[in-house]
Amino acid sequence: MSSPKYKRIMLKLSGEALAGDKGYGIDETMLNIVADQIIEVKNMGVEIAIVVGGGNIWRGRNDQEMDRTTADYMGMLATVINALALQDILERKGEQTRVQTAIEMRQIAEPYIRRRAVRHLEKGRIVIFACGTGNPYFSTDTTAALRAAEIDAEVILLAKNVDGVYDADPKKDKDACKLDSLNYIEVLDKGLGVMDATAISLCMDNKIPIIVFGLDKSHNIKKVVEGEQIGTVIK
Numbered sequence: 001m002s003s004p005k006y007k008r009i010m011l012k013l014s015g016e017a018l019a020g021d022k023g024y025g026i027d028e029t030m031l032n033i034v035a036d037q038i039i040e041v042k043n044m045g046v047e048i049a050i051v052v053g054g055g056n057i058w059r060g061r062n063d064q065e066m067d068r069t070t071a072d073y074m075g076m077l078a079t080v081i082n083a084l085a086l087q088d089i090l091e092r093k094g095e096q097t098r099v100q101t102a103i104e105m106r107q108i109a110e111p112y113i114r115r116r117a118v119r120h121l122e123k124g125r126i127v128i129f130a131c132g133t134g135n136p137y138f139s140t141d142t143t144a145a146l147r148a149a150e151i152d153a154e155v156i157l158l159a160k161n162v163d164g165v166y167d168a169d170p171k172k173d174k175d176a177c178k179l180d181s182l183n184y185i186e187v188l189d190k191g192l193g194v195m196d197a198t199a200i201s202l203c204m205d206n207k208i209p210i211i212v213f214g215l216d217k218s219h220n221i222k223k224v225v226e227g228e229q230i231g232t233v234i235k
């Protein structure tokens, strides 16, 4: 087994990554695939923090009628459902995990406490961050950037339904090319929708590289952690 390139990683899992083909809800098969890939990397000795999204259940900005703040709180609650599902599958497979939430719900999970999260990681527990930043008008991509900076993660692994960043929408344009690398400014200038501008800026300010890749193939998280060039690197 080759040695990992990183000691501590931040894995951002979008809600869609847990939804499978249906595109909504939580798919047990996908949950298993994701968990196995996480455990494979954990077994390499890598400390893993995870931010989960909620888009498979609810996205605040998609509801134009509802008060935005309320819709966003509903989105944050959706991330808790995903976090608990992920915790459950990881623990069924024998891993130690902790869920920490940015909005207190002590009967369900620990509140987010940075030092405690770091301690869990040092002890080999997988830490799952839920409720995003705890604030409306933000995204879980921004949460991944923020928490990565806070816990000194070396890299953000942005697991997507596509295998990297393209210069055009690959679903609409057959000539779209996958880009191997980009810098933060290019992502902002070209308006590439890979991550929102707040998240990209935070990564740029804190010099945290982002690797965008597809979760479809097994072992992809491991490949990224071993330094194999798959997907797109943004730095």
Ligand code: UDP
Pocket: 013, 014, 015, 016, 052, 053, 054, 055, 056, 058, 059, 060, 061, 071, 072, 073, 074, 075, 076, 078, 079, 131, 132, 133, 134, 135, 136, 137, 138, 139, 140, 141, 143
């Ligand atoms: N959200 C929020 N503040 C945060 C993170 C998330 O209000 O700090 C809400 C927002 O409504 C968002 C939803 O939670 O649409 C789900 O998160 P996101 O869309 O980032 O999930 P993903 O696209 O990764 O599944």
